[in-house]
Each structure stands twice: as C-alpha cells, then as structure tokens.
Amino acid sequence: MKAAIDRNQDALNVRNVTKRFKVSKPPFWTRWRAQKGATGNGSTASGGRGGDAGMQGVVAIGGVSLDVHRGEIYGILGPNGSGKSTLVRMLSTLLIPDEGQVLVFGLDVVRHEMEVKRVINRVSVDAAFFKKLSPLENLLYGARLYGMTGGEARRKSIDILGRLGLEARSYTQPMDEMSRGMQQKVAIARAFLTQPILLLLDEPTTGLDPRSKYEVQEFVNELRDCHDATILITTHDMGEADRLCDRIAILDEGRIVAEDTPAGLKRLIRRNGHEPTLEDVFMQLTGKKLSGAEEFDPEPVEVAN
Amino acid sequence: MFARLNLRTEVLQSYAFVARNFNLIKRYWGWELVWLAYSTATSLAVVFIGEGSALITGAEDIDTSYFVLYLLLGTLVWGFLSGLFNDISEMIQWERWEGTIEYTLMAPVHRFTQIIGQAGFAVLHSLLFTMTIGVAMIIFFSLDLSDANLFGALLVLLAGSLSLVSLGVMASILPLLYTERGTQMTHIVQAFLLLISGVYYPIEVLPSVLQTLARVSPVYYVLNGIRSAVLEGTPTSELWGYIVPLLIIGVVGMPLGVWVFRQAELYAKRHGKLKRVG
Ligand SMILES: Nc1ncnc2c1ncn2[C@@H]1O[C@H](COP(=O)(O)OP(=O)(O)OP(=O)(O)O)[C@@H](O)[C@H]1O
Ligand SMILES: [Mg+2]
Numbered sequence: 045m046k047a048a049i050d051r052n053q054d055a056l057n058v059r060n061v062t063k064r065f066k067v068s069k070p071p072f073w074t075r076w077r078a079q080k081g082a083t084g085n086g087s088t089a090s091g092g093r094g095g096d097a098g099m100q101g102v103v104a105i106g107g108v109s110l111d112v113h114r115g116e117i118y119g120i121l122g123p124n125g126s127g128k129s130t131l132v133r134m135l136s137t138l139l140i141p142d143e144g145q146v147l148v149f150g151l152d153v154v155r156h157e158m159e160v161k162r163v164i165n166r167v168s169v170d171a172a173f174f175k176k177l178s179p180l181e182n183l184l185y186g187a188r189l190y191g192m193t194g195g196e197a198r199r200k201s202i203d204i205l206g207r208l209g210l211e212a213r214s215y216t217q218p219m220d221e222m223s224r225g226m227q228q229k230v231a232i233a234r235a236f237l238t239q240p241i242l243l244l245l246d247e248p249t250t251g252l253d254p255r256s257k258y259e260v261q262e263f264v265n266e267l268r269d270c271h272d273a274t275i276l277i278t279t280h281d282m283g284e285a286d287r288l289c290d291r292i293a294i295l296d297e298g299r300i301v302a303e304d305t306p307a308g309l310k311r312l313i314r315r316n317g318h319e320p321t322l323e324d325v326f327m328q329l330t331g332k333k334l335s336g337a338e339e340f341d342p343e344p345v346e347v348a349n
Numbered sequence: 350m351f352a353r354l355n356l357r358t359e360v361l362q363s364y365a366f367v368a369r370n371f372n373l374i375k376r377y378w379g380w381e382l383v384w385l386a387y388s389t390a391t392s393l394a395v396v397f398i399g400e401g402s403a404l405i406t407g408a409e410d411i412d413t414s415y416f417v418l419y420l421l422l423g424t425l426v427w428g429f430l431s432g433l434f435n436d437i438s439e440m441i442q443w444e445r446w447e448g449t450i451e452y453t454l455m456a457p458v459h460r461f462t463q464i465i466g467q468a469g470f471a472v473l474h475s476l477l478f479t480m481t482i483g484v485a486m487i488i489f490f491s492l493d494l495s496d497a498n499l500f501g502a503l504l505v506l507l508a509g510s511l512s513l514v515s516l517g518v519m520a521s522i523l524p525l526l527y528t529e530r531g532t533q534m535t536h537i538v539q540a541f542l543l544l545i546s547g548v549y550y551p552i553e554v555l556p557s558v559l560q561t562l563a564r565v566s567p568v569y570y571v572l573n574g575i576r577s578a579v580l581e582g583t584p585t586s587e588l589w590g591y592i593v594p595l596l597i598i599g600v601v602g603m604p605l606g607v608w609v610f611r612q613a614e615l616y617a618k619r620h621g622k623l624k625r626v627g
Contacts, residue, residue, distance in 0.1 A: 161457035193360040
C-alpha cells in the first residue's frame with residue numbers, strides 16, 4: 045500500500061489519545077514493611093494518580109484531542125508533569141499511544157511511521173548530542189540520517205548556525221565545551237536543518253538568554269512564513285507563547301482544560317482592574333491548589349473547544 | 350518493508366553511522382590506545398602459556414611453536430569477534446548514555462540500514478585493531494607463516510563477521526529492555542561464547558552438552574576454519590565446510606536480528622523506555 049503525505053490536510057489531528065505509564069514499584073521489602081505498618085495505622089502504600097497496588101500507573105495523557113492546521117503556530121502550556129513532553133513524544137513516533145490516533149498530514153503516525161518521520165523533527169529541552177563531537181560533526185550525522193549528502197549538510201549547517209548567532213570558532217570544538225544555551229542552539233539547528241514541515245518544539249528556548257530567545261522566535265516565524273512549516277511548541281514562557289502562537293491549548297493533569305487564541309484565552313477570565321495576561325489565565329486554569337485563589341474571579345471557566 | 354528502498358538514500362544513511370563512529374574514535378583516541386595496550390597484554394599473556402607449556406608439564410616432546418600459533422589464533426580471532434560483537438551490541442547503550450537515542454530512532458532510517466552501517470564500521474574497526482595486535486605478535490614471537498593460507502583465513506573471518514553481527518544486534522536490545530543492567534547482560538553472552546566455542550582448547554574436552562552447543566556457535570566455525578587455513582595451510586577450495594555454515598547462520602540471523610530489534614523498539618516505545626529527560 046502506498047501512503048503519501050497530503051499537504052492539504054491538517055498538519056496534525058490528535059484524536060482522543062491516552063498514554064499511561066507504569067510506575068516502578070518500590071522494592072518488595074519496603075512494600076512489605078509498609079504493609080505491616082498499614083495494618084497498625086490504616087495508611088496505604090500506594091500512590092500516584094489512580095490504580096490499585098497491583099497495577100500502579102500514571103495517566104500522563106488522558107483523552108486529548110486537538111487539530112493543528114497547516115501553517116499554524118500552536119502552543120501547549122501546562123504545569124510540570126502535565127503531559128506536554130509525553131504528547132510531543134507521541135506525535136514524533138517516540139511513544140506509541142495506548143488509545144486514540146495521531147495523524148500527521150493525514151497519515152497515522154504508527155501505521156505510516158517512516159513517511160511521517162521524513163517530514164517531522166523535534167527539539168527537546170535537553171540538547172542531547174554526542175558530547176565529544178563538534179556541532180558540525182553532530183549536525184552532519186543528523187542530516188545524513190535524513191538522506192542529505194555531506195557537502196549539502198555542511199553548507200546548510202554553517203548557514204543555520206551562523207543565523208542562530210553561534211560563533212564560527214565553536215563549530216569544530218567538542219559540544220561539551222559549550223554552554224547550555226549554545227548547545228540548545230545547535231539542537232535547534234539540527235531540527236531546522238532537515239526542513240521539517242511539522243516541527244515539534246518542546247521547550248526550545250528554556251535556558252536561552254533574552255536575545256537568543258528572540259532570535260529563535262524570529263527563526264520559528266520565518267520557518268512558518270517562508271518555508272511553509274507548521275509548528276507545535278510547548279513553553280513555560282508565557283510572553284513567548286503570547287507573541288508566537290496563533291492558538292494555545294492549556295494542559296493540566298493530562299487533559300486539555302482550554303483551547304483558544306491568546307486573546308480568546310484572556311477573555312475567559314475577567315479581572316477587575318487590569319487586563320489579564322496569559323500568566324493569569326495559566327494560573328487560574330491550572331491552579332486548583334493555589335492558595336489565595338479568591339484573588340481570581342471565582343466564576344467557573346467556560347472551556348472553549 | 351524492504352520493497353521501496355531508495356538505494357542512494359540508504360547508502361548515505363548507512364554511511365552516517367560509519368562516519369559518526371570513526372569521528373567518535375578520533376575524539377576518544379586516548380581510550381582507543383588504552384584498549385589496544387590492554388588487548389595486546391592479554392593476548393601476550395595467553396600466548397606465553399604456549400611458550401611455557403614444556404616447563405609447566407615437564408614434557409619434552411611438545412610442539413611449542415604449533416601450540417603458540419594455536420593460542421595466538423585463538424586470542425586474535427576471539428579479539429576480533431568479541432570486538433565486533435561489542436561494537437554492535439553497544440550501539441544502543443552508547444546512545445542512551447549520550448541521550449541521542451531518541452533522535453536516532455526518530456530519523457527516517459530503516460533498522461536494516463542502521464545495522465548495515467553499524468556493522469560496516471564494526472568490521473573495519475575490529476579488523477584494523479586486531480591486525481595491529483597480530484602484526485606485533487608475529488614480530489614478537491618471530492612466527493613463520495609462509496605455509497599459511499591467509500586469504501582463506503580472511504574469507505572465513507568475514508563470513509563469520511556476518512553471523513556475529515546478528516548475534517550482536519540481538520544482544521544490543523538488552524539495554525532497551527533492562528534500562529540499568531542491560532550492558533552487563535551482554536557480557537554474559539560473550540563469556541558463554543568464549544566458554545563453548547573452543548577459543549583456547551578443542552571443544553572435545555568439554556562436557557557433551559556444551560559440545561552440542563558449540564556446534565551452533567559461529568565462533569566455533571570461524572576458529573576451526575582459520576586454524577585449518579593457517580596451521581595446516583588448507584587451500585581455500587577446502588574451506589567451504591566452514592564458510593557455508595557461517596553464511597547460513599548469518600543469512601538467517603540478520604533478518605532475525607532486525608526483527609528482534611524492531612520488536613524491542615516497539616516495546617520501548619510502548620512503555621516509555623527511550624525517554625531521558627524533559
Ligand atoms: N517514560 C516515562 N516513564 C514513566 N513515567 C513517565 C514517563 N514519561 C513521563 N512520565 C510521567 O508522565 C507525566 C507527564 O510527564 P511529562 O514529561 O509529559 O510532563 P511535562 O508536561 O513535559 O512536564 P515538564 O513541564 O516538567 O517538562 C509525569 O507524571 C511523568 O512522571
Ligand atoms: Mg516536558
């Protein structure tokens with residue numbers, strides 16, 4: 045069967061996707077001791093979101109659906125552990141969903157893995173590289189995996205690294221001699237290099253200085269405008285999300301609690317006094333346990349979808 | 350699955366692994382030297398057993414130079430094959446350690462292509478490494494190889510590489526399944542191969558159960574073939590008895606290795622075993 049990417053379809057359809065992880069059990073002697081203790085005072089040893097002691101597990105993503113249209117910059121915000129990276133990994137074929145389906149330009153990421161892989165790339169918050177190799181050597185390796193020749197890869201790498209403001213002398217020195225921010229730029233270059241039409245950015249600017257952040261954001265905009273790329277980005281920088289994203293989903297405990305344009309999200313909450321910021325929205329929608337919650341409008345939020 | 354391979358792309362992709370690994374060796378050259386010194390020393394230690402055989406046993410009619418060459422071939426062949434096995438079986442472990450595994454597995458590369466690249470590197474690397482030690486030893490013990498069929502020996506070695514690659518691929522998945530202890534488990538596979546394959550002794554001295562196992566170990570055929578070619582000078586036309594079983598193990602083993610690897614990859618993707626941070 046021949047399957048092909050259809051550029052006229054949505055860049056991404058996520059349909060009711062769920063992912064659970066088994067939580068590693070504590071060693072049996074700890075469990076035994078805890079059990080012995082529990083008969084005395086009635087407390088239990090099992091923890092985590094749901095599940096009994098035998099099938100302990102955590103629901104990292106619980107029934108998420110979303111659509112990203114071609115050419116959009118789509119943001120995902122959410123607290124630590126809300127499932128952003130898990131979702132991004134499922135979109136990039138690194139995790140297989142337990143339930144539901146992910147389509148990239150109309151192709152199922154599990155059934156048409158290879159076709160999907162050719163058109164996507166991902167930047168994650170940890171810039172993972174062969175640490176003793178230089179940026180150029182790492183980028184050459186990455187580009188060759190996507191079928192580029194050495195010469196072409198070298199030319200493009202130098203171009204992108206320069207655009208990201210990396211000094212030429214560091215191109216050939218080992219990665220582990222570079223600062224975290226510089227490594228992150230090389231990670232971004234690695235993804236841009238293969239000209240993905242769907243780019244998955246998992247906290248790409250975490251750890252970058254303000255100017256570098258700005259450069260990356262500019263580059264993301266340019267990729268979308270000039271290279272017809274669609275971008276899905278997660279970030280903890282509310283200002284960045286506000287500036288960059290056409291639409292934003294807010295994820296909390298593995299579920300989407302709101303999805304709208306930045307302006308639309310802000311309209312969801314009303315504040316007496318000043319204009320709400322995206323940070324206010326984030327706080328209110330994900331902040332059940334926040335003390336002093338009465339500071340916010342107690343009116344229940346209407347979830348747009 | 351293999352139907353629509355674009356040959357040019359596959360070659361470029363395979364080469365990515367070869368080039369990357371040689372770049373790594375260049376950067377870790379100090380470690381390579383240490384390993385060379387270590388391997389030379391252990392080979393010497395084994396070969397000196399042969400030199401000392403008359404002294405150890407008190408027997409005078411031992412053909413010492415034959416024994417020395419017998420042991421030398423054992424240690425060199427084992428050095429080559431275990432080096433090859435290591436290079437292949439470490440391919441996951443290394444990338445886990447660097448954290449690059451997600452990027453490599455996310456790239457549009459067939460596992461078969463990846464394994465070919467990795468194997469190509471491993472054969473070249475181990476061959477260069479072993480030849481360096483071999484030449485040093487031949488000079489050190491002033492051995493006479495004028496009657497040896499070195500070309501035939503090389504053929505046997507290359508045929509054996511194919512089957513060791515598939516074993517290595519199957520072992521390489523252990524770190525995917527057992528995140529912490531995977532590498533140590535590949536050492537057990539190696540130790541077992543060393544025991545049963547008759548590296549330093551004829552397998553006839555082993556208990557019959559182990560002898561039976563030896564007959565399915567590719568290392569056994571490589572050793573016998575090479576000893577026959579070098580010690581007896583057997584012509585290449587008579588080495589097929591060793592080469593054919595090796596080719597069969599390799600040709601059956603390779604697709605099996607790719608399949609097993611793919612299953613492990615799917616398992617890891619279902620249970621979140623690839624993840625590092627973020
Ligand atoms: N491979 C894994 N194995 C087990 N549990 C996992 C795995 N990956 C994620 N989890 C769990 O799933 C939940 C969601 O994690 P995830 O990394 O997706 O969060 P996140 O939104 O990216 O957080 P952060 O903002 O800190 O990056 C967490 O409870 C985490 O412990
Ligand atoms: Mg994350």
